[in-house]
Amino acid sequence: MTEEATRGVHIERDFRLAGGQVLAEACAAYITLGTLNVARDNAVLITHGFTSSHEFVLSGSSAAEGSWSELVGPGKAIDTRRYFVVSSNALGSCYGSTGPASIDPATGEPYGPDFPAISFEDIVRLQKSMLVAMGVRKLHAVAGVSMGGFQALQWGVQYPQSVSRLVIALAHLDGRGASAGAQGLRDAFAADPNWHSGRYAPGDMGELLSRLRLDTLRRYGMDAWLASLSLDEPQRSERMCALSRAWAEGFDANSLATLIQTIERFDVREQLGAIRARVLYVLSSSDALFPSSLGPAAMQDLKRHGVQAHFHELRSDYGHLASGIDAHLWSEVLREFLTGQEQVDAIQTFAHETRRYG
Secondary structure (H helix, E strand, O other): OOOOOEEEEEEEEEEEOOOOOEEEEEEEEEEEEOOOOOOOOOEEEEEOOOOOOHHHHOOOOOOOOOOOOOOEEOOOOEEOOOOEEEEEOOOOOOOOOOOOOOEEOOOOEEOHHHOOOOOHHHHHHHHHHHHHHHOOOOEEEEEEEOHHHHHHHHHHHHOHHHEOEEEEEOOOOEOHHHHHHHHHHHHHHHHOOOOHHHOOOOOOOHHHHHHHHHHHHHHHOHHHHHHHOOOOHHHHHHHHHHHHHHHHHHOOHHHHHHHHHHHHHOEOHHHHHHOOOEEEEEEEOOOOOOEHHHHHHHHHHHHHOOOOEEEEEEOOOOHHHHHHHOHHHOHHHHHHHHHOOOOOOOOOOHHHOOOOOO
């Protein structure tokens, strides 16, 4: 059964960032599936990964973090007959939300390297503004993979009374694991003659982005997945090169730089005590970025802070792609987690929750 997604863009004027700078216009692109109920409390926010987009929930997505189209839809684990699903493009990305490729109203030119530093606090606060505008009273869940898992955790500590459940897939409690990749990205940009400190001409970063994407796909487990389809090495290489070129045509290099810096600064380990939501934490046995060996210590940290958490390991060969490609390994776990008995503090009206984040 094919379901039509509704697309939109939420706009927030004079959006003040945690660092003090103000974006004259902050846009969040989104898609929705399903219907908001009368109580306005059946919304599930889905958050995407570092190099992906909010459309990774739709069939045909080639998201590097793994399409969730097998998890989202009528009758699936995140059942759009039951839930109002909102999938939002993160602030700082380049698929319709405000980021470095957006036009700076003050200059009439793209922000480029002048785009201000952002935090996950900013990303989540813009999402909350978007959801309030939609009429959402309380989130049934926030579910995210990779960088989306960081967003889910940030929701838990930033707006603890506004969300009942957190699904954190292939991520961790802080962004330390991204440091090596961040330095490699900076080095690659600095060595490219077209970079010009982030003031490159349109299309000039395509070759480098294609190479970076190819390396990413290999590290994420794409080669293993293509091999499972009985493709030989030349066929796998050709397929991954084609996917890399297609992605490079649509992604902005400055967005990579902005988001990797945001990930590097992410750390909620000292804030876990704020979480009131139940947590499902999912890691893949073959993921080189966030190996399942991180699970026991993370669960200990969560439970030490009084968080009701459940850990599930995906015994998958597909690394960082596992949550989507091997959706069958956890779809029932996810379904049961979302439909389980509510065990959170008293509900407080979503739009009026008061914490220091506003």
